[in-house]
Amino acid sequence: MKTKCIAILAYSGCMGMEVFGLCDTLLLANRVAVAINGPSAPLFEVIVTSLGGGNVTAAGGIPIGTRKPVARPDLLVVPGMELSDRHACTAPMSALAPEVAYLAKAFARGTPVAAVCVGAFLLGDAGLLSGRRATTSWLFAPDLARRFPAAMVDPAAMLVEDGGVATTGSFSAAFDLAMHLVRQSASAKVQRSVARMGLLDDRRTSQAPFIDTRMLARPEGAFAASVHAWLGQRLAEPYNLKQLAAAFHVSDRTLLRRVKEETGQTPLAYVQQARVGKAKVLLESTSLSVAQVTERVGYADVATFCALFKRNVGQSPAEYRRRFRVISQVDVKERPA
Structure with a gap:
């Protein structure tokens, strides 16, 4: 050759x-x-x-x-x-x-x-x-x-x-x-x-597997930044477009258009990205089970969340944890309410 x-x-x-x-x-x-x-x-x-x-x-x-x-x-x-x-x-x-x-x-x-x-x-x-x-x-x-x-x-x-x-x-x-x-x-x-x-x-x-959404640049537009902040405070709650639009006093269509113009993605795509990002942190740094992590990031069905996680990360939650788990003497564990 x-x-x-x-x-x-x-x-x-x-x-x-x-x-x-x-x-x-x-x-x-x-x-x-x-x-x-x-x-x-x-x-x-x-x-x-x-x-x-x-x-x-x-x-x-x-x-x-x-x-x-x-x-x-x-x-x-x-x-x-x-x-x-x-x-x-x-x-x-x-x-x-x-x-x-x-x-x-x-x-x-x-x-x-x-x-x-x-x-x-x-x-x-x-x-x-x-x-x-x-x-x-x-x-x-x-x-x-x-x-x-x-x-x-x-x-x-x-x-x-x-x-x-x-x-x-x-x-x-x-x-x-x-x-x-x-x-x-x-x-x-x-x-x-x-x-x-x-x-x-x-x-x-x-x-x-290496993407850390916390390190990505924040949206430049003030409207999208406010929407993201509102959603970020409610990741564990079901995504509801009508409720989101009402919170910002605009129509569904206007909200989708303005966020897409400023960020290139829909609010739902942001929510999914943020939930996967939060799940990564929990898998790395806590002893919470996959089912508990699923609940913490706003999903009721473990299989649905695992499919979303694998689609975005290329690994299952369990595979990701094995590779990136932070080893420490004291793990953050689920505390009783």
Whole structure:
């Protein structure tokens, strides 16, 4: 099989782990393939490039030695960048305009591209997400969807590939991208060996178990923020659209329209998201049974809630608890009334 040339586009402020994690995993794949198959051409040639060549300073002040761009790599990867605050990606990053232009030209010449984490915003600025499915860090997925409405953003996906454009979830998904490339180029035996040697979970498909809705940005519109606050105080109560509309002195239709305009989701979708988020916290930090958690978040039927939880998180409540349970000497237990 022909050696694949993977070019990584480094730039000032990029995340070094996303560069080196990809480099080192593919280097490991080369070594494992030789150990298993005998002497042969390497699976990958990985080249760290920058527009000017020479050293670039990654996030945290770490210097990275780079080469000038190569003519036609088999894949061009752009890592994410350090963000100074929660809203740093809500507008184009003028300092990276040359990199954005380079990505657009490379793709126009026929080079497939990939982005790790918030590197997806650079692909969006290059016009490469329009009409395509995409993902990014779950924390910034709503911003990506707002910035690039022509993209179909899946905040839960770990890796999405659509029409020569690949995007990944948050930070450590650089390893998921690496394993995706290994799957494409190596045997199942090599793939399994690389995953085991690197302690990598090559079956990760979703960011959903890691999403913490408390960390997501609050809606910018005052009306939706008030609606969310009202609903948040009543999560354990049945959802009632008419009661909600009456509380804000508007019609059902007006309430749905205004909340959707300000947040991109319906009040019911918010309630379901908030209930799943609260259930995650209870499963992580208490000894409450799944039935008790179900009741605490406003559901009467355990099966209905478990189906909703699995649809949103990708795991059952019991599976989620086993993976994320906080170990402590004193658990919060159900107290008698």
